[in-house]
Amino acid sequence: MERRVVITAASAITPIGHTKEEILSSLINGVSGVKELRDDGLLSGFIHSKVFGTVDYPVEYDFERKYRKTMAPVSYYACQVAKEVIAQAGFDRKLLSSGRLGVAFGSIHGSPTVQREIYKNFFSGERSKFSSIGAVDYLKSMVHTTAVNITKMFEITGRIISSSTACTTSSQSIGYGYETIKFGMQDAMICGGADEYDTTTVAVFDNLLACSTDFNDTPASTPRPFDVRRDGLVVGEGAGAVMLEEYEHAKKRGANILGEVIGFSSNNNGGDLILPNILGITETIRLGLENAKISPDEVDFVSAHATATKMGDVIEAQAIYKIYKDSPFVTGLKSYMGHTMAPCGAIETVLTLYMMEEGIIAPTLNLDEVDERCSMLRHVTRIIEKDVRIAAIQNFAFGGVNTSLIIKKFE
Amino acid sequence: MTLTREKIQNEILRIFSEEFEIENPGLNDNLREVHEFDSIDAIELLGEIEILLDSELTHDEKKQAMDIRTINQICDYVESMAKAHS
Numbered sequence: 001m002e003r004r005v006v007i008t009a010a011s012a013i014t015p016i017g018h019t020k021e022e023i024l025s026s027l028i029n030g031v032s033g034v035k036e037l038r039d040d041g042l043l044s045g046f047i048h049s050k051v052f053g054t055v056d057y058p059v060e061y062d063f064e065r066k067y068r069k070t071m072a073p074v075s076y077y078a079c080q081v082a083k084e085v086i087a088q089a090g091f092d093r094k095l096l097s098s099g100r101l102g103v104a105f106g107s108i109h110g111s112p113t114v115q116r117e118i119y120k121n122f123f124s125g126e127r128s129k130f131s132s133i134g135a136v137d138y139l140k141s142m143v144h145t146t147a148v149n150i151t152k153m154f155e156i157t158g159r160i161i162s163s164s165t166a167c168t169t170s171s172q173s174i175g176y177g178y179e180t181i182k183f184g185m186q187d188a189m190i191c192g193g194a195d196e197y198d199t200t201t202v203a204v205f206d207n208l209l210a211c212s213t214d215f216n217d218t219p220a221s222t223p224r225p226f227d228v229r230r231d232g233l234v235v236g237e238g239a240g241a242v243m244l245e246e247y248e249h250a251k252k253r254g255a256n257i258l259g260e261v262i263g264f265s266s267n268n269n270g271g272d273l274i275l276p277n278i279l280g281i282t283e284t285i286r287l288g289l290e291n292a293k294i295s296p297d298e299v300d301f302v303s304a305h306a307t308a309t310k311m312g313d314v315i316e317a318q319a320i321y322k323i324y325k326d327s328p329f330v331t332g333l334k335s336y337m338g339h340t341m342a343p344c345g346a347i348e349t350v351l352t353l354y355m356m357e358e359g360i361i362a363p364t365l366n367l368d369e370v371d372e373r374c375s376m377l378r379h380v381t382r383i384i385e386k387d388v389r390i391a392a393i394q395n396f397a398f399g400g401v402n403t404s405l406i407i408k409k410f411e
Numbered sequence: 412m413t414l415t416r417e418k419i420q421n422e423i424l425r426i427f428s429e430e431f432e433i434e435n436p437g438l439n440d441n442l443r444e445v446h447e448f449d450s451i452d453a454i455e456l457l458g459e460i461e462i463l464l465d466s467e468l469t470h471d472e473k474k475q476a477m478d479i480r481t482i483n484q485i486c487d488y489v490e491s492m493a494k495a496h497s
Contacts, residue, residue: 065432066447069455135454 004247005181006410008188008255009088011081012240012350015053015337020354026336027351027362028383032220033337034234042116043199049211051219052202053236053338067153070139072111073196077239077343078146079153082190086154089243089255091188093155100187102158102180104173105147105194105241107342108166112198114141146194158186164342166397167305168266169193170240171345171405175264177244178405187249192241193342201341202235208274210309211235223308223339224366225332226317226374233307234338240346242353257410259353262390263292269400276315278322280402281394285323288392288404296324299406301361301391303348306332307339316396317374328392331380335365345395349405356388356409414463414493419486426459427482438482453477460489466496 012018015033016026026033035054037044061076071079082105086096095101109115118133118141139145144162151160159180163172170193177189195201205211212232215222224230250257265287269280289296302320306313313332320330333348334340340347355361363380370379393405420438427433433446442448457473472495476488 069451134458135451139451 007259009085009243010350011084014238034219050216072140075149077194081239081241082150085243102186104161104177104191106163106169111141168397168401169342171395171403178261188245192346194239195341225306225308230308236338236340238340240343260408263406266403281319284402292406300388303393332364
């Protein structure tokens with residue numbers, strides 16, 4: 001039996017804002033969240049890219065110490081958006097602890113801040129006399145730290161799925177959460193991802209010559225998805241979450257339904273771990289549509305992965321065109337905040353839901369002159385009013401992992 | 412520095428306040444039951460005791476602390492470790 005899966009809450013902490021109003025305002029007014037890379041006293045001095053998608057506003061947390069003690073910055077982000085979707089969905093403790101609600105949440109590598117502190121203590125000799133590793137350092141930094149800190153804080157007893165597939169982490173969270181509900185294993189799932197401020201990730205992409213460096217003096221001018229002057233990605237931080245719920249369950253309790261997940265696909269390129277692969281990407285787009293049981297021309301909007309790398313955008317444009325032709329509007333939402341890594345799929349899903357509800361599509365920021373190799377698509381270059389009925393959110397990751405999520409306006 | 416019983420108690424109460432956000436616990440309170448002080452906190456406390464003693468505790472010494480439940484018992488433990496490490 002296949003059950004319908006709806007979205008009953010959404011929340012994001014992003015470089016362009018936290019509340020729905022702030023985020024929409026940034027999208028409508030073309031405000032970038034890319035700022036100067038902060039000095040971390042370790043790697044930032046060696047990195048050529050000096051820009052970062054930065055959450056530079058205070059986030060009010062009121063977590064008790066009994067929860068904080070196992071939380072690194074990445075879990076603060078995760079628990080905050082989880083808290084907000086639980087409140088927004090109107091779930092009580094009884095339901096959270098019923099065993100019928102689970103968590104699908106991840107980050108790309110737990111908490112690099114904590115891992116860095118362990119080695120700093122050890123090698124600096126500051127605490128080498130005693131233990132350089134604290135009792136909770138593993139709990140704070142392990143790869144599923146976000147998911148289990150959420151379960152601890154909200155006494156959730158259902159399934160845990162903690163994908164850690166780089167840039168497809170949270171799109172897989174939503175996709176696997178969707179499948180878990182669809183096939184009856186859970187009635188609701190908190191799905192998303194988070195990543196904290198981290199220069200290790202910037203250094204990795206910098207070493208691969210994949211980071212933007214030409215706009216170090218004008219951070220808001222980069223990244224530039226599909227633009228002829230794009231010169232690479234910008235790493236960012238943040239979190240995103242949605243509450244997925246079985247339709248009858250949501251209907252019975254009179255929940256406010258924001259949208260419906262109607263399809264998901266995930267595959268692997270089966271080869272190179274870094275290079276974008278048109279066959280793999282095209283196939284995941286096709287599988288997503290097949291799973292949603294819709295034709296390509298029913299999709300009104302594609303939220304492209306579009307990291308603004310030289311070849312990634314071209315391959316993605318070719319794959320989109322191969323399946324959709326120039327029918328759907330296409331935007332690269334990373335142009336506003338850089339590549340937030342694990343949460344990017346969830347954040348882009350939340351932003352797409354906000355735009356759906358508002359009846360608008362935001363343009364790709366910094367898209368001044370479309371690269372002719374990407375020009376066959378229906379790029380959004382200015383804010384447009386559009387009743388988006390069906391949207392596709394696509395994400396691709398190191399390791400050759402691809403995902404496509406298909407969401408529908410609730411009718 | 413001589414660690415008197417009074418100084419140990421004051422230091423332990425300071426650590427509980429600053430590190431564990433537990434203010435003025437009763438000296439014979441069951442820390443787990445009354446203040447949700449768990450095994451993770453106990454391990455963290457051992458690290459603080461090492462700093463207080465300026466000496467590393469052995470594995471066996473740390474294991475001896477695992478049955479401790481009250482502030483008074485913690486003070487007894489620190490006193491005995493201070494003697495053993497002097």
